[in-house]
Amino acid sequence: MSKRTADEDAVAGPLKGGDRPDAMDIDEKPNDMGDFEDEFEDEFESEDEVLETGVDGRPDAEREADEAAMNVDGTTGGPATFIVGRTKLDPGQTLAPDPTTYRMLHNLSTPWPCLSFDIVRDSLGDNRSVYPATMYTVAGTQADSRKAGDNALMVMKFSGLSKMDGEEGEDSEDEDDDDEDADPILESKSIPLNSTANRIRTHQSRSSQDPSRLSTTITATMTESSAVLIHDITPHLASFDTPGTLITAQQNKPLSTIRAHRSEGYAxxxxxxxPAGKLLxxxxxGLIYQTTRSDGGxxxxxxRPFQGHAGSVEEIQWSPSETSVFASASSxxxxxxxxxxxxxxKAALTMQVSNTDVNVMSWSKQTTHLLASGADDGVWAVWDLRQWKPSSSSAPDKPTPIASFDYHKEQITSVEWHPTDDSIVAVAAGDNTVTLWDLAVELDDEESKDTAGVQDVPxxxxxxxxxxxxKELHWHPQIPGALVATGEEFSVFRTISV
Known part of the structure; x- marks a missing residue:
């Protein structure tokens, strides 16, 4: 959520997104309190005088001027809440977050922006709600200079992620947390790269002696040079908790370099x-290759590539439930x-889901027949894979989505299902916004009337x-409701609504 604030030094570009306001508590039904004494009975001699002066005893012009200066939340003065469909930024205004709508909110900067990143699972426990929070990530930089060695694979530890001042914890253990003075800390270990990182994903294996313990973390990085680099970042992660540990040049070298591609890629x-590792x-x-890790490492x-797409492959995802099935999205x-x-x-199913590039895709881990997609025209949609059938025609079928949202007016850059709630989806777009959606929401007739004034807001x-x-976002799999998004900088947050 955001508030409008004036900024003399920065002029914001057009913003095509904002916040959905909470439903206002307005009762339009007739007053059911029975008879009451007229407070203006002795002050005015006639009903005409009351109407002329105004219902609150002030001239209409004076009252209307005060109402015009009043914020939507009933307060006067100070920044006003930015409401989607009603409010536009004036020249010289920028958006500032409303801290009352967040449980946690931190921004962390890296030397260069990162187009892609992934969250690394850790051994700190699942379903944790203790603050200050700690998390581990890995990202690839996009240095402006594009010189060899300027780019890097950054293995990072975010710590000191405190909750908002005054935010009460959900669990009793939170009440004892002394995090009011905690400052966010970003620690990093860099692995030099000779090219920009287009996309990065992690794979973690577990100890054979103790399956509950993670033993190895490897990454795959698609680079602008078309090479795919596989690194073992296990020692880099361990070094954060062992002060004085030095990473050797050998540990920074890739375990393997895949050179099957003749062009760069993003999927x-x-x-x-x-468990060992199978990579697409x-x-x-438009070509897709499969790389498998052998028993020897x-x-x-x-x-032999998988082929059939007439454009670039923008996204690939393995099925969360079937070992031999995957989906791909294309331009x-x-x-x-x-x-x-x-x-x-060749593909078993081909569906035309957009007239523009399909940039991103997410397969629900909770309800595995649901797939979300995001396209270049700003539309994101949800598909029921049970409705997709093989077609005998050479032309791809055009299925009907079970939900479709034309809210964002710029390209969708990331979409991801909540890891444990199959009705919640997070979406990032080129209009400088990250939006959260609840597909389970359905308004009844009365509620629809209350929200009718907010146009174009689902x-x-x-x-x-x-x-x-x-650019990209991910839910943290071990901290319920926590999101990490990358753009000009990293944003780590949790809202009060999820």
Missing amino acids: LDWSPLH TGDND GFVTDT DGTIRVWDVRSKSR PQLLFVHYQKLA
């Missing part, structure tokens, strides 16, 4: 169902579903967070 994903990578030529890439406007066991290397929209140059 890659590790299978969550293959897609490029701008080496990586083998199948030279050709299609989503295709594949089976790696197919000898033809009732499913829960929250809008301002994120300059928003």
Whole structure:
């Protein structure tokens, strides 16, 4: 949520998103309190005099001027709440977050912006709500200079992530947390790269002796040079908790370099169902390759690509429930579903889901027949894969989404289902916003009347967070409701609505 504030030194560009206000408590029904004494009975001699002067005893012009200066929350003076569909930024105004709408909010800067990142699971426990919070991430930089060595793979630890002042914890253990004076801290270990990182994903394996303990964390990085680099960042993560640990040059070297692609790409994903590691990578030529880690620890890439897309492969995701199935999204406007066991290397299903580039995609981990997609025209949609059937025609089918939202007016840059709630979705877009949605919301007739004045705001929209140059977001799998988004800087937050 945001408030408008004047900023003489910065002029904001057009903002095509904002916040959905909470429903206002307005009772339009007739007063049911019975008879009451007229407080103006002795002050005015006639009803005409009351109407002329105004219902509160002041001239109408004076009252209307005060109402015009009143903020939407009933207060006067100070910044006004930015409401989607009603409010526009004036020249010289920028948005500032409303702290009362967040449980946690921190911004952390890196030397260079990061187009892509991933959250690393840790051993601090699941479902934790203790503050200050700690989390681990890995990201790839985009240095302006593009010189060899200027870019890096950054392994990071965020700590000291305190809750908002006055925010009460959900659990009793939070009440004893002494985090009021905690400052956010970003620690990092850098692995030099010779090229910009387009996309990065992590894979973690567990100890054979103790399956509850994570033993190895590896990353795959798609670079602008078309090479895919695989690194073991286990020692880098361990060094944060062992002061004085030095990372050797050998530990910074990739375990493997995949050179199957002839063009750069942005799509890659590790299978969550293959403990050793099975990786898919897609490029701008529309080709998809599979790389598998052998029992000996080496990586083998199948030279036979999966092909069929008429445009670049923008996103790949393995099925969360079927070991041999994956989906891909492309700039050709299609989503295709594949089976790696197919000898033809052709897609089993091809669906035309947009007339523009399909940039991103997310497969629900809770309800695995649901898939969300985000396109270049700002539309994001939800699909029921049970409704997708193979077509005998050479032209791809055009399925009907079970939900579609044309709220963002710029390209969708990231979309992700909540890890434990199959009705909550987070979306990032090129209009500098991250939005949270609740697909379970349905308004009855009375509620629809109350929100009719807010134009173009779907009732499913829960929250809008301002994120300059928003590129990618991820829910933290171990801290319920916590989101991390990257753009001009990293934003770590949790709202009171999720």
